[in-house]
Amino acid sequence: MTNRQVTLAERPIGMITPATTNLIETEIPVCKDGEALIKVAMLSIDPTIRTWMNDAPGYLPPIEIGAVIRSSGTGVVIESKTPRYNVGDIVFGSTNWQEYVIADEENKFQVIPSGMGIDLATTMNVLGVTGLTAYFGLLEVGEFKKGDVVVVSGAAGATGSVVGQIAKARGASKVVGIAGGPEKCAEVVEKYGFDVCLDYREPGLRKKLHEVCPKGIDLFFDNVGGIILDDALANIAMHGRFVICGAISQYNAMEKPQGLLNHTMLIMRRGTMKGFIILDFLPRSGEAQLALAGMVLDGSLSHQEHLVQGLENAPDALNLLFSGGNHGKTLVVVDETIKLA
Amino acid sequence: MTNRQVTLAERPIGMITPATTNLIETEIPVCKDGEALIKVAMLSIDPTIRTWMNDAPGYLPPIEIGAVIRSSGTGVVIESKTPRYNVGDIVFGSTNWQEYVIADEENKFQVIPSGMGIDLATTMNVLGVTGLTAYFGLLEVGEFKKGDVVVVSGAAGATGSVVGQIAKARGASKVVGIAGGPEKCAEVVEKYGFDVCLDYREPGLRKKLHEVCPKGIDLFFDNVGGIILDDALANIAMHGRFVICGAISQYNAMEKPQGLLNHTMLIMRRGTMKGFIILDFLPRSGEAQLALAGMVLDGSLSHQEHLVQGLENAPDALNLLFSGGNHGKTLVVVDETIKLA
Numbered sequence: 001m002t003n004r005q006v007t008l009a010e011r012p013i014g015m016i017t018p019a020t021t022n023l024i025e026t027e028i029p030v031c032k033d034g035e036a037l038i039k040v041a042m043l044s045i046d047p048t049i050r051t052w053m054n055d056a057p058g059y060l061p062p063i064e065i066g067a068v069i070r071s072s073g074t075g076v077v078i079e080s081k082t083p084r085y086n087v088g089d090i091v092f093g094s095t096n097w098q099e100y101v102i103a104d105e106e107n108k109f110q111v112i113p114s115g116m117g118i119d120l121a122t123t124m125n126v127l128g129v130t131g132l133t134a135y136f137g138l139l140e141v142g143e144f145k146k147g148d149v150v151v152v153s154g155a156a157g158a159t160g161s162v163v164g165q166i167a168k169a170r171g172a173s174k175v176v177g178i179a180g181g182p183e184k185c186a187e188v189v190e191k192y193g194f195d196v197c198l199d200y201r202e203p204g205l206r207k208k209l210h211e212v213c214p215k216g217i218d219l220f221f222d223n224v225g226g227i228i229l230d231d232a233l234a235n236i237a238m239h240g241r242f243v244i245c246g247a248i249s250q251y252n253a254m255e256k257p258q259g260l261l262n263h264t265m266l267i268m269r270r271g272t273m274k275g276f277i278i279l280d281f282l283p284r285s286g287e288a289q290l291a292l293a294g295m296v297l298d299g300s301l302s303h304q305e306h307l308v309q310g311l312e313n314a315p316d317a318l319n320l321l322f323s324g325g326n327h328g329k330t331l332v333v334v335d336e337t338i339k340l341a
Numbered sequence: 342m343t344n345r346q347v348t349l350a351e352r353p354i355g356m357i358t359p360a361t362t363n364l365i366e367t368e369i370p371v372c373k374d375g376e377a378l379i380k381v382a383m384l385s386i387d388p389t390i391r392t393w394m395n396d397a398p399g400y401l402p403p404i405e406i407g408a409v410i411r412s413s414g415t416g417v418v419i420e421s422k423t424p425r426y427n428v429g430d431i432v433f434g435s436t437n438w439q440e441y442v443i444a445d446e447e448n449k450f451q452v453i454p455s456g457m458g459i460d461l462a463t464t465m466n467v468l469g470v471t472g473l474t475a476y477f478g479l480l481e482v483g484e485f486k487k488g489d490v491v492v493v494s495g496a497a498g499a500t501g502s503v504v505g506q507i508a509k510a511r512g513a514s515k516v517v518g519i520a521g522g523p524e525k526c527a528e529v530v531e532k533y534g535f536d537v538c539l540d541y542r543e544p545g546l547r548k549k550l551h552e553v554c555p556k557g558i559d560l561f562f563d564n565v566g567g568i569i570l571d572d573a574l575a576n577i578a579m580h581g582r583f584v585i586c587g588a589i590s591q592y593n594a595m596e597k598p599q600g601l602l603n604h605t606m607l608i609m610r611r612g613t614m615k616g617f618i619i620l621d622f623l624p625r626s627g628e629a630q631l632a633l634a635g636m637v638l639d640g641s642l643s644h645q646e647h648l649v650q651g652l653e654n655a656p657d658a659l660n661l662l663f664s665g666g667n668h669g670k671t672l673v674v675v676d677e678t679i680k681l682a
Contacts (some may be wrong), residue, residue, distance in 0.1 A: 059609045225605065247605045259600020264566065264588045266616030268400045273614045275607030 003028045005068045006097035006314055012053055014252050015322060020053070021069065021315050029102045036085040036103040038075040040095045041338035044124055045308070045317045045330040046072070047223070050251045059277045069097040069314070074112065074124055076338045077103075090114065090340050092128065097314050099334060110285075112340060118296055120340040121305040125158055125329035126296055127289045129278055133245055134162035135288040136281040137221055139170075141274050142243040146171035148218040149237065151209065152194075153228050154248065156184035158303075158329035161192045162292075163221045165301055168193055176212050178205070178228060180324050187327070191302050200224075206231035216240060216269070225249045226257055233262035233271075242266075242273040252322050304328030309336070344369045346409045347438035347655055353394055355593050356663060361394070362410065362656045370443045377426040377444040379416040381436045382679035385465055386649075386658045386671040387413070388564070391592045400618045410438040410655070415453065415465055417679045418444075431455065431681050433469065438655050440675055451626075453681060459637055461681040462646040466499055466670035467637055468630045470619055474586055475503035476629040477622040478562055480511075482615050483584040487512035489559040490578065492550065493535075494569050495589065497525035499644075499670035502533045503633075504562045506642055509534055517553050519546070519569060521665050528668070532643050547572035557581060557610070566590050567598055574603035574612075583607075583614040593663050645669030650677070
């Protein structure tokens with residue numbers, strides 16, 4: 001029995017390639033006093049993983065060459081020498097891209113309550129970092145107010161789709177999505193209930209935003225960055241709030257991206273642009289998870305998970321986020337037998 | 342007796358030229374019931390005037406072709422048919438670039454209290470829009486906190502120099518200026534008491550900012566924009582606050598400026614970038630003017646005014662702001678005989 005791991009072989013330029021990572025086999029770590037051994041169930045595939053592969057300043061240090069790719073994920077406790085975890089507990093935390101991980105004082109895991117009637121994939125999507133990002137980004141960082149005109153980039157994505165649905169449920173006067181291609185735009189309106197969705201691949205986004213938000217954008221939730229953010233800034237409403245939680249359009253950039261030109265509209269419209277990292281809100285996860293679980297259980301929150309089978313396919317799964325080939329939250333299934341009761 | 346006026350002849354591209362404006366003579370307006378006639382003393386020359394000459398969206402509509410150039414200024418009431426003003430009152434308001442202006446219900450003026458022992462030029466600088474911008478921008482928009490590392494662009498300028506001095510007086514742990522050329526940098530340190538001043542005309546600003554602010558910039562006060570703002574963003578501290586009140590480097594831009602690239606640091610550092618227009622704070626002028634007058638009178642606030650003689654030289658005075666040829670607050674003296682008692 002071995003522990004398969006995906007490690008960083010070299011720093012990628014642009015999309016990751018087969019040369020970026022190595023699939024290696026090591027021994028399963030030994031569980032010492034005060035520790036627990038976790039068998040990994042699923043990995044959460046998030047755009048931020050791509051940023052950790054660069055040798056650039058970030059909110060966490062870059063992944064070192066030769067190290068296991070950093071990632072959150074879930075698993076089951078198969079051995080425990082600490083009262084913190086019981087064998088059989090389903091847990092969430094920094095699993096990284098591997099089959100087995102040790103929980104200790106440095107690397108703590110959160111036990112996921114069972115019996116809620118919500119499966120593991122949904123939990124990792126809506127009740128995980130994705131849903132929390134949507135919840136706190138919109139309500140806390142964005143200071144959402146009833147009546148706001150809300151625009152969401154990456155609207156077909158795991159985070160964006162939840163942002164729009166919370167905004168709609170809490171009384172936004174209009175919820176506009178931005179997504180890539182007619183299929184995703186249709187999904188944003190039909191499945192996620194946005195009022196309208198604009199296709200950024202078509203020309204004239206800036207003008208179209210003006211047409212659908214003639215009084216401007218009160219709250220923009222952005223995880224795309226680049227030209228889409230710039231077009232939105234051109235349409236900021238008086239006292240508008242721009243929440244930026246990511247810039248997926250930039251993470252793979254091969255050449256210097258076109259910079260923001262319309263940030264001076266923040267002056268004209270007395271606007272605010274605020275960045276955040278969901279890590280800061282994790283101590284308050286409970287309140288968001290309660291609210292979101294309620295919406296899942298009463299059927300008012302549509303969501304979907306894009307499952308990729310096999311640890312060895314994690315690098316391809318990460319690329320899907322940048323090619324737009326995924327639908328909903330991308331998860332890698334490492335062990336499909338592990339389920340949340 | 343005529344009313345000389347400077348009007349907008351054509352929309353400038355880049356620096357304004359003799360073709361941009363016309364100097365015309367019209368009749369002195371007749372003072373009707375409910376109105377007062379004001380003889381203009383001095384004009385406040387502000388970068389924002391240049392933005393109003395463009396046909397672009399802003400916080401006020403563009404100046405129309407043929408209209409008198411919009412500007413604030415001071416003057417003396419020489420005729421009054423309203424109880425609001427007494428003949429002899431020194432007033433502040435929208436004088437525009439001309440020798441005489443009517444105060445009415447549409448265009449109200451603020452009477453400047455006399456007897457404070459502060460002259461008119463100083464009043465227009467420190468107690469005028471310039472000082473108010475510094476005061477509210479730093480303390481309210483920027484939410485200045487004792488111990489902050491504060492960086493100010495345009496630090497030798499009228500607004501920037503006041504920002505740094507207020508920050509220093511209120512307990513900033515370090516106040517760093519950015520200015521153009523060794524002469525201005527020396528002034529920023531020696532005259533205005535900043536801890537250090539960096540010359541943006543020399544290469545390596547980004548790296549130098551890191552050297553003088555190794556823990557990052559808590560509060561950046563920017564009225565320059567462009568590459569300087571981008572270099573500062575690269576050095577934003579955790580939870581840093583960036584206040585943008587202008588982008589003078591962009592107002593004259595002949596070609597598409599290089600856009601912001603480092604705004605994604607707002608995400609990494611959970612930062613905020615906030616724009617503001619001082620107009621929003623004018624109802625609260627009193628509190629700022631009291632605090633600033635106190636600092637002028639006790640000698641703790643250094644300031645200087647750059648006086649340009651003659652209405653006809655107002656266009657050249659405006660260009661000084663962009664060439665950096667001014668030292669301190671630029672004012673055009675229209676009638677040097679009008680003084681504040």
